[in-house]
Amino acid sequence: MALATLGVVVPGIAAFYEFVVKxxxxxxxxxxxxxxxxxxxxxxxxxxxxxxxxxxxxxxxxxxxxxxxxxxxxxxxxxxxxxxxxxxxxxxxxxxxxxxxxxxxxxxxxxxxxxxxxxxxxxxxxxxxxxxxxxxxxxxxxxxxxxxxxxxxxxxxxxxxxxxxxxxxxxxxxxxxxxxxxxxxxxxxxxxxxxxxxxxxxxxxxxxSNNGAPLDCASGHLNVTGSTAFAPIAREAAKSYQDLCPDATFGFDMRGSGEGLQFLDQAGRDGKADGQLTFSDGEKPDDMPGLLPRPIAFFLFTLVVNKDSGVADLTGDQIERIYQGKITNWRAVGGNDLAIRLISRNPGSGTRNAFQRRVLGGVREPGTNSDDCRNRDPGSPPGVVRCARDSTDAVLRTVESTPGAMGYSELGAATGRAGLTAIRIDGHPATVDEADHGAYPFWETEFGYTAGEPAANSLAASFLRYLTNQVGADIIRSYGDRPCAELANPQLCRPT
Structure with a gap:
């Protein structure tokens, strides 16, 4: 009996030492x-x-x-x-x-x-x-x-x-x-x-060689336009590029994907597209054949609500009914007794287009009926208060300061704001893994567009390479997004 007990205790002590103490x-x-x-x-x-x-x-x-x-x-x-x-x-x-x-x-x-x-x-x-x-x-x-x-x-x-x-x-x-x-x-x-x-x-x-600068350095000036959602990443990547390549300079005029694509398309038609680069949340319109896309990142977006709304999870059907005006109070979806107010992006925004295509099933958002985002303008029909803002930051600031407000934005820009709650869709959070495997719907490919093929040694071509396979890719990851090549299903990033 003693030997049997010893035969159990000794291995047990050894296992305890090996797996717990050691x-x-x-x-x-x-x-x-x-x-x-x-x-x-x-x-x-x-x-x-x-x-x-x-x-x-x-x-x-x-x-x-x-x-x-x-x-x-x-x-x-x-x-x-x-x-x-x-x-x-x-x-x-x-x-x-x-x-x-x-x-x-x-x-x-x-x-x-x-x-x-x-x-x-x-x-x-x-x-x-x-x-x-x-x-x-x-x-x-x-x-x-x-x-x-x-x-x-x-x-x-x-x-x-x-x-x-x-x-x-x-x-x-x-x-x-x-x-x-x-x-x-x-x-x-x-x-x-x-x-x-x-x-x-x-x-x-x-x-x-090259005074310690990377071999892919280019010189000149690059004017960057397009997506306000991608603007923080583009600016940080440009500063990092300039630290390594001091002969490069950048200018930014990022007012939205749609406006940036129109500017680049017209510059291409006028023969003035050298040194121009536009970022877009999603693909260009069909009537711009001269613009060439390069997939840059798998870009995540999120719906956000003012914290007083009392909700953190909505089904796809509930979101559609809210934007259709059929649900007007957060109490109807398990939240607080507070009127819903919708803060959208202006037409032409790549973020808005992604929301309409990925979340609303291709249905266009109804027009606005409010300028201050709190009250319907005089003469507007009854219903949910709707307004629009011209940038990602403006949408987020308005949602934070408006009781009952809901809007949408790029994930990285919304992260860490104390007055906002990011909404899970059908129980799925906004993560790369969830979106990569088809569980989370609100994402889009971020494209870099040039008018025609830029020269291989140009600043535009060099900066695009920097974003996809050098330090710029680390910056993209730091915002919660992912370079296209790192997806489990990289085909998601390709133009349709």
Missing amino acids: GRKRLGYRVQMDTTATNVVETDDPGVFDQLREPLVDPTLVLLRIENNGQTHIDEDDYAVLHDKKAGVTITFPDRKVVGMVVTELSDDGMRSSFEDGGGLAVKGSRILLPKVPMNRGAHYKVLAALDTMNGKMDQYPPPKVACTIKGGVTGGKIQETRSRTGTPKRVIALIVFLVAIVVAQLVVFTQ
Whole structure:
């Protein structure tokens, strides 16, 4: 009996220790190599690092192994960093700067996509930023870094510091240093040194070309028109582009998708479309054949109500009946006893067109009957108070300040406003996943339009590339939207 009890208790204690005390999720790292990379024997031939255009002062090589040495799978969400941060692990080299870096080994080829463009792999001074790599139990990858001194030659450098927090288990997971079990063969080291030398040489050439600016930089002036919903993203992306490419300047006159498309179309007909770019929530009208679309983002919109309305979820049928004027008080849909007031965008707005097409089933909104959005104008027929505003921000400010008001806007612009409640549609919130899988209906493709094909080296073409596959894509994500290429169903973004 005692033995039987012991046979149950001991494994139980072991399991408790392994999964609770020790923690289920563990990310380990090993410094498998940290060595100088200078000539040991003096010869007539220069060393591989001495052949660079700007030789390194005191080059060193570090090989690190990052591994899942816990008991469970590590997911992207297990990395305890802000959701909009792509890097999950930071490696810091005190007193050294990173001049080159390669990922040399993946134990599972499924991890490869995490290191592709946009995955979060980056070098910043003395740090290497590694992406939030999903890893099965026992999986690992290796990172080889070429370094140089920051403060003159030293006999010995401090070891690398690896920072990260992994959530999981009762007491929380963590990152810990593990011991290397095997050494690195000399032939492998020689091959690694050769490969790193190539990487460092390319890096030196890159940093000395174009004064450190990205290779895709363009110069000139770009006039941007169109969607007020996309305006905050466009402005932030333009500022970021200018920081990298100081010879580029931007002007903005964003009054709505419809007005921007009409301006660009006329500029194209007049032969004055060079340096013009228009963003539109959705596709152009059929009578503008000269305008060429480029899908930029999967753009989310949301219905919003004044918080006093007392509602947070509406069915598609309820929304249609409200805009038809058949429901006039929030009490009829489970809210407070408050008259409904509808704040819309002016005709020609891309946001309004998306709302009519995606939510109202293609039915046009009725005309307005109020200027102040609180009372019907004299002589207007009875019914729901309806008014319109000319920008996303104006709609949101009016809904916030008007009891019983409801309107619609781009999701990012509405997020974080204390006086508003975002409406779920048929129980589904405005998220990329919900919309990508057909559950949430209020979305649209954001297009960038030019009159004809811009020159490949023009500022318009360069800025469009920047938005879709460079830092601009990160800015789009930060507003709650998604670059088209990252959708589970990228076909959704294509013009019909």
